[in-house]
Amino acid sequence: MMTDDSDPLLQTLFAEAQHDLDGEAFTAHVMARTRFLRYRVVAAWICVALILAAGAWFLAIPLEIAQLIAQVLATTLFDLSDSWLAWLFLPVNNIAALLVLSVKAIRMGRKKMIRASYAN
Numbered sequence: 001m002m003t004d005d006s007d008p009l010l011q012t013l014f015a016e017a018q019h020d021l022d023g024e025a026f027t028a029h030v031m032a033r034t035r036f037l038r039y040r041v042v043a044a045w046i047c048v049a050l051i052l053a054a055g056a057w058f059l060a061i062p063l064e065i066a067q068l069i070a071q072v073l074a075t076t077l078f079d080l081s082d083s084w085l086a087w088l089f090l091p092v093n094n095i096a097a098l099l100v101l102s103v104k105a106i107r108m109g110r111k112k113m114i115r116a117s118y119a120n
Contacts, residue, residue, distance in 0.1 A: 073099070 073096035080086035080093065091097065 073094065075095050076093050077095065077098065078089075078093060080089065086093070092101070
């Protein structure tokens with residue numbers, strides 16, 4: 001069963017807590033907080049930009065090393081000028097291909113040795 005009566009103690013508590021705000025003072029307060037929050041957002045974006053710039057600068061050093069390694073690995077073994085033979089051997093005529101073929105040969109030899117040891 002619901003009653004239409006409100007609790008008088010509750011009404012007095014709400015009446016004590018309620019106060020009127022001056023319109024201009026309230027607007028000034030809200031605008032000041034908004035301005036403060038805007039400054040904080042701008043400062044946060046500046047900090048993020050500085051962190052990203054520092055990260056990019058620190059990542060540039062390993063990138064230069066990776067580019068140097070790529071240039072060394074792409075060095076041709078034999079100068080074949082611009083003949084059709086140069087185009088034919090282009091995929092394997094560099095240091096990287098030599099390293100890949102060497103590792104592949106070592107792995108194949110290792111597998112044969114392991115298989116031979118299990119055969120006995």
